[in-house]
Amino acid sequence: MTKPVVRRSVLAIDAYVPGKSAAPGAARVFKLSANETPLGPSPKAVEALRALAPKIAAYPDGSATRLRQAIGAAHGLDPDRIVCGAGSDDILALLAHAFIEPGDEGIYTQYGFLEYRIVILAAGGVPVIAPETDYRASVDAILERVTERTKIVFVANPNNPTGTYLPKSEILRLADALPPHVVLVIDAAYAEYVRAEDYSAALELASTRDNVVTTRTFSKIYGLAGLRLGWGYGSAHIMDALNRLRGPFNVSAAAIEAGIEAVQDKAHVEAAIAHNARWLPFLTQEIEALGLEVLPSVANFIAIRFPGEAGRTAADADRFLTSRGLVLRAIGAYGMPQFLRLTIGSEEANRIVVAALGEFTASWR
Numbered sequence: 001m002t003k004p005v006v007r008r009s010v011l012a013i014d015a016y017v018p019g020k021s022a023a024p025g026a027a028r029v030f031k032l033s034a035n036e037t038p039l040g041p042s043p044k045a046v047e048a049l050r051a052l053a054p055k056i057a058a059y060p061d062g063s064a065t066r067l068r069q070a071i072g073a074a075h076g077l078d079p080d081r082i083v084c085g086a087g088s089d090d091i092l093a094l095l096a097h098a099f100i101e102p103g104d105e106g107i108y109t110q111y112g113f114l115e116y117r118i119v120i121l122a123a124g125g126v127p128v129i130a131p132e133t134d135y136r137a138s139v140d141a142i143l144e145r146v147t148e149r150t151k152i153v154f155v156a157n158p159n160n161p162t163g164t165y166l167p168k169s170e171i172l173r174l175a176d177a178l179p180p181h182v183v184l185v186i187d188a189a190y191a192e193y194v195r196a197e198d199y200s201a202a203l204e205l206a207s208t209r210d211n212v213v214t215t216r217t218f219s220k221i222y223g224l225a226g227l228r229l230g231w232g233y234g235s236a237h238i239m240d241a242l243n244r245l246r247g248p249f250n251v252s253a254a255a256i257e258a259g260i261e262a263v264q265d266k267a268h269v270e271a272a273i274a275h276n277a278r279w280l281p282f283l284t285q286e287i288e289a290l291g292l293e294v295l296p297s298v299a300n301f302i303a304i305r306f307p308g309e310a311g312r313t314a315a316d317a318d319r320f321l322t323s324r325g326l327v328l329r330a331i332g333a334y335g336m337p338q339f340l341r342l343t344i345g346s347e348e349a350n351r352i353v354v355a356a357l358g359e360f361t362a363s364w365r
């Protein structure tokens with residue numbers, strides 16, 4: 001029997017495989033594989049969900065007006081230039097669909113977030129990879145790959161899974177050099193964690209340039225990954241396109257109500273920032289002291305490189321850690337099979353990871 005024909009560009013997609021979350025047999029499991037916050041959601045967001053429960057027979061506000069106003073107030077942005085989505089994934093896909101005609105090119109960087117490839121292909125586009133140097137995006141490599149068919153460039157800043165980032169001077173250089181017909185998407189899913197003083201380029205550029213948009217998420221520092229909530233900010237021109245394309249109720253009532261509370265709970269966000277500022281250097285230093293290489297990260301996770309010899313590979317480490325209930329993210333799909341990505345966890349989880357890696361590496365010396 002003839003089957004319906006799936007589009008060729010869809011068959012070119014390798015489905016996104018999330019990190020594992022279970023460690024079968026372990027007495028206690030620490031999930032450190034998805035860059036979630038160890039502090040959990042704001043208690044005010046949880047309260048808002050409880051209050052919403054009896055009202056869920058009603059559709060949400062399709063334009064998420066109160067949520068956009070709350071986000072706008074928290075960040076000093078025009079709510080009319082914010083579009084919310086079911087996770088920032090939703091916004092990334094809308095952007096690709098809005099600007100890519102079949103055969104057009106979309107650029108992302110070598111170790112960039114894998115979703116970019118998927119959304120470019122889903123829109124019928126041709127993914128173009130800009131090589132990185134030392135696991136860092138290269139503005140020159142991106143610019144060298146721009147052609148007349150390039151419609152969109154995705155840069156995660158900071159990037160997942162490397163944790164590296166482009167300073168403001170480099171982001172400005174990229175925005176200035178890109179032709180005006182190319183949309184620059186600065187995916188700032190981990191922006192809140194960045195301590196560097198020059199990290200302000202994304203919102204500034206998205207406020208002032210017609211071809212720049214930045215995306216943010218409630219999945220990371222706000223602790224609402226399970227609700228699926230993200231947003232984009234950019235020119236009226238770009239936001240108008242996203243509003244035409246998005247699902248009429250693409251953000252749930254739960255996400256709206258919890259998001260409003262979460263974005264206003266500055267103390268909760270500050271606590272998460274302080275926690276990360278303490279434990280990111282701790283983990284980096286302790287793991288380096290074991291003789292393992294750690295990529296310099298400004299986010300809430302680190303990529304750890306394991307040696308290639310038998311018994312010492314990332315896959316060996318993954319098995320060893322999983323048997324102890326420590327679930328990290330293997331990132332072979334990113335072309336980094338010798339690395340594991342570790343999310344900064346609770347104090348307890350962080351100390352247990354260091355001890356377990358110490359045990360894993362002890363026999364090497």
Ligand code: PMP
Nearest residue numbers: 087088089156160189217219230
């Ligand atoms: N961008 C980056 C760089 C990410 O790491 C992630 C989450 N893995 C996302 C976007 C998507 O997050 P969400 O859809 O949960 O907002």
